[in-house]
Amino acid sequence: MNTYEFVTLLLGFIVRLAVPVSATAIGVWLLRRLDAQWQTETLQQAANVGGFTIPLQNLNCWDVHNCSPERKATCPAYLNPNIPCWEAHRVNGQLQEACQHCAFHRMKLTALKTAS
Numbered sequence: 001m002n003t004y005e006f007v008t009l010l011l012g013f014i015v016r017l018a019v020p021v022s023a024t025a026i027g028v029w030l031l032r033r034l035d036a037q038w039q040t041e042t043l044q045q046a047a048n049v050g051g052f053t054i055p056l057q058n059l060n061c062w063d064v065h066n067c068s069p070e071r072k073a074t075c076p077a078y079l080n081p082n083i084p085c086w087e088a089h090r091v092n093g094q095l096q097e098a099c100q101h102c103a104f105h106r107m108k109l110t111a112l113k114t115a116s
Helices: 003-044 069-076 103-114
Strands: 046-049 052-055
Touching: none
Parallel strands: none
Antiparallel strands: 046 052
């Protein structure tokens, strides 16, 4: 095999790998931008609670349910405010029955679905 054939073979191999990898990288980049846009739109939505309009990102389940300070002290959602309340209340990876019927949970999921 001479140098010309080797270079041609090497370039063909590089192109065969580079095109799918770069197309995948561009697709991932575009999907991440789209996801970030959807999350921003969701956070900008607002909910009406007790006659007040509150942005969804500032709305917490303990505010909607008017939880007492005693209940907040033992509530996993209150103790972990960086994750959704229904994620904090999971038991063995399963969503609790009370969360499935919770109006706050449904409102947040509806907001997420309408944003996408």
